[in-house]
Amino acid sequence: MSSYRPLHDGWILSAVPGGPADVPAPVTAGSVPATVPGCVHTDLLAAGLIDDPYLDDNERRQAWIGRTDWVYRTSFAWSPDEHERTDVVCEGLDTVATVELNGVRLAATANEHRSYRFPVRHLLRDGDNTLTVRFDSAYDYAEERRAALGERPASYAEPYMFVRKAACNFGWDWGPTVVTAGISRPIGLESWSGARLAEVRPIAHADGRVEVHVRVERVTEAPVTVTAEVAGVSAEQHVGGRAAVLALRVPDPEPWWPRGYGGQPLYDLTVRLGPQEWRGRIGFRSVELDREAFGIRVNGVPVFVRGVNWIPDDCFAPRITRERLAERFGQATAAGVNLLRVWGGGRYESDAFYDLADELGLLVWQDFPFACAAYPEEEPFRSEVEAEARQNVARLAPHPSLVLWCGNNENLEGHADWGWQERLEGRSWGAGFYYDLLPSIVAELDPARPYWPGSPYSGAPGQPPNDPSTGTVHIWDVWNREDYTRYAAYRPRFVAEFGFQGPPAYATVRRASSDEPLTPGSSHQKADDGQGKLLRGLGEHLPAPETFDDWHYLTQLNQARAMAFGIERFRALMPYCMGTIVWQLNDCWPVTSWSAVDGDGRLKPLWYALRRAYADRLLSVQDGALAVVNDSGEPWSGDLRFVRRRLTGEPLAKEVVAVRAAPRSVLRVALPGSVVTPGDPARELLTAELDTVRTTYCYAEDTAMAFPEAVYDARAERVPGGYRVTVTAGSVLRELVLFPDRLDPGAVVDDQLVTLLPGERAVFHVTTERELDTGALTRFPVLRCVNERAPAGRAQRSLPARSQVM
Known part of the structure; x- marks a missing residue:
């Protein structure tokens, strides 16, 4: 028997005296109500003691929060019951915590990534009890460990590798420095007698076999009976020790598939020990990793990965609800995504995250939380890493969506290529984790799922980690130094990271900044020389912006084009290349970044480009040929129509080619001679169309094209x-977009980046609950295209000189 009582009420928060000198007096003056689960930042925000950390430059002005020690305290009544044991169960403490009950210290912890359980029945009083959790500064702890163990190189001048906490909490090139503290997950009292289910770890196989590994914690040595049931099949075992394995076999199970390949049937599994019950869901599927070329096979079928990298969706983890995750996952699936890579600078995500992935057929690549730094392997870190890995591998093992464990992000490359070896002078850097400890834990606890030591990684420790010819590659010369057309020079096996920046939606910038007027600097920018790279990245592709509105539209458009260019090139290499994982799907705050969905959850033009580039069927003009990409389960056949046209729409040459692209294949069709070479590159374009899929190709960059000024009729109706x-286009309209969030921050449009030929029509659907000005919906700056007429008054809206960074 057991009972659980949450301890989420009545908490108060106070700063420990003697902290940083810049702690505001109202904070040091007393205590504030605290929400549990929660964190210090959100408690201070709710109490009106700080402004929103995500707005203006509040992040910088609130750095004292991460340098301060904090105490959470609550009182609760307790009466003796019939149970033999009572535990305080802490599912998540962020991060350097000391837990006390009635003045007696239970433990000191220093790991955000694991849970804790402390026996306390001998300390509980009949009546009022006091539970206290003190959080020391994670900064102070990390800097003390650094002084003791010696410096380690990293991508940022922060000590995040010296504490088991989400690295990005210390700031990143897209994220704020908000070093959090708090009771981040549920906390409560569990009372029990005899024995309890300490862990349930089912391993399901494609043929219906299920091995249910059970770990039992005991007060007495009396034998107990454990049962397991799934799909009407049950097993029972008498357990005299502390572990057991129950074997079941479900006849003819329906296989679980990634989205786009089949259904996602999930089976309820119930495990019982007396009246105690564990419930979970499992799916039957196999997963294999082609280690030679790097490719993922599910149920024996190769899957081309159309992926996105996932970062924590909020710096304040308790605010990430299942509903918020469902919204973000819906945005991912609507864009054609089939895999989320949980990046190593964040954290292991909540149960809701993996449950949703199971339901939606979204594959999950899970990095262990190590990123962009050399990590110490000495104690106490080794024991902490082992404990967190064991807990989380066991926790996530039931999920069919999880297809890969990965040891780290970019640490192998850092050691090999970033000058770390000289700086380390023989000190540990994490190799023992990635090549020994973590793979041994996965092999023991989750043997049906592959492990990969890191990304990028070429398959062997002695090989260059970022070699495109084998394993996974990260491509960052594009954006940092090279034009995005350099993607065409790569012939990778699997691209696990590549990206290009663009600003967030206008409504997001407006909410996050009090600047009047807005400038490019009004949007947070954390990347090194980010503003300069944005403008240089426009290159010859698009005109130089003259106003903030121009800057906002053109840099968003350039981001979308850059990523579409790369994805199309790599998809056209299938099956030689078997995956792309875009950096990144989401943001954690309002910032100019590489995301497709901004920090307020709004879709950037990149999202619409991603939806086209990740569609099951794609046409892409490349190097004198057309790639017919068919990543669906059915053949794609028909008459492929090529038309070379003047910009006025007049056809100059037409060709029809009968094609048949087999399922999950790429067919390359040479451009017919009459359309491959234009008579006048500046005044002609090419369209290629198969069924309802069309691509438009300009023979020259936009800045060299002789586009006419846009002529169109636009009408809006309720x-x-x-x-x-x-x-309705009266002339060619290049990359037509609609930004309804400029009129209503909650408005969403169903399409973007539409190129129309003269006489063609596009219909946009704007979802909103507000009454909008229909005239404003059809003119600048809401409705835009590359070749639009310059609006009256543009000179008055010119960018300040300081914003024109080159």
Whole structure:
């Protein structure tokens, strides 16, 4: 028997005296109500003691929070019950915590990534009890460990590798420095007698076999009976020790598939020990990793990965609800994504994250939380890493969506290529974790799932980690130094990281900044020389911006084009290349970054480009040929229509080619001679169309094209749920976009980046609950295209000189 009582009420938070000199007096003056689960930042925000850390430059002005020690305290009543044992169960403490009950210290912890359980029945009083959790500064702890163990190189001048905490909490090139503290996950009292289910770890196989590994914690040595049941099949075992394995076999199970390959049937598994019960869901599938070329096979079928990297969706983890995750996952699946890579600078995600992935058929690549630094392997870190890995591998083992464990992000490359070896002078850097400890834990606890030591990684410790010819590659010369057309020079096996920046939605910038007027500097920018790279990245592709509105539209458009260019090149290499994982899907705050969905959850133009580039069927003009990409389960056949046209729409040459692209294949079709070479590159374009899929290809960069000034008729009308905006082209309209969030921050449009030929029509559906100005919906700066007429008054809105960074 057991009972659980959450301890989430009545908490108060106070700063420990003697902290940083810049702690505001109202904070040191007393205590504030605390929300549990929660964190210091959100408690201070709720109490009105700080401004929103995500707005203006509040991040910098609130750095004292991470340098301060904090105490959470609550009182609760307790009466003796019939149980033999009572534990305080802490599912998550962030991070350097000392836990006391009635003045008696239970433990000191220093790991955000694991849970804790402390027996306390001997300390509980009949009546009022006091539970206290003190959080010392993670900065102070990390700097003390650094002084003791010696410096380690990293991508940022922060000590994050010396404490088991999400690295990005210390700031990143897309994230704020908000070093958090608090009771980040549920905390409560569990009372029990005899024995309890300490861990349930099912391993399900594609043929219906299930091995249910059970670990039992005991007060007495009396034998207990454990049962397991799934799909009407049950097993029972008498357990005299502390571990057991129950074997079941489900006849003819329905296989679990990634989205786009089949269904996602999930089976309820129940494990019982007396009245105690564990419930979870499992799926039957196999997963294999092709280690030679790097490719993922599910149920024996190769899967081309259309992936995105996932970062923590908020710096303040307790604010990430299942509903918020469901919204973000819906945005991912709507863009054609089939895999999320949980990046190593974050954390192991919540149960809800993996449950949703199971339900939606989203594959999950899980990095262990190590990123962009040399990590010490000495104690206490080795024991902490082992404990967190064991807990989380066991916790996540039931999920069919999880297809890969990865040892780290970029640490192998850092040691090999970033000058770390000289700086380390023989000190440990994490190799023992990635090549020994972590793979041994995965092999023991989750043997049906592959492990990969890190990314990028070429398959053997002696090989260059970022070699495109084998294993995984990260491509960052594009964005940092090279034009995005350099993607065409790569022939990778699997691209696990590549990206290009763009600003967030206008409404997000407006909410996050009090600047009047807005400038490019109004959007947070954490990347080194980020503003300069944004403008240089426009290159010959797009005109130089003259105003903030130009800058916002053109840099967003350039981000979308850059990533579409790369994805199309790499998808066209299938099956030689078997995956792309875009950096990144989401943001944790309002910032100019590489994301497709900004920090307020709004879709950037990149998202719409991603939806096209990740569609099951894609046409892409490349190197004198057309790639017909068919990543669906059915053949794609028909008449492929090529038309070379003047910009006025007049056809100059037409060709029709009968094609058939087999399922999960790429067919390359040479451009017919009459369309491959234009008569006048500046005044002609090419369209290629198969069924309802069309691609438009310009023979020259936009800045060299002789586009006419845009002529169109645009009309907006109220319809249920929002507005319908119809645009009829009188001339070619290049990359037409609609930004309804400029009128209503909650408005969403169903499409973007539409190129129209003269006489063609596009219909946009705007979802909003507000009444909008229909005229404003159809003109600058809401409705835009590359070749638009310059609006009146543009000179008055010119960028300040300081924003024109080159």
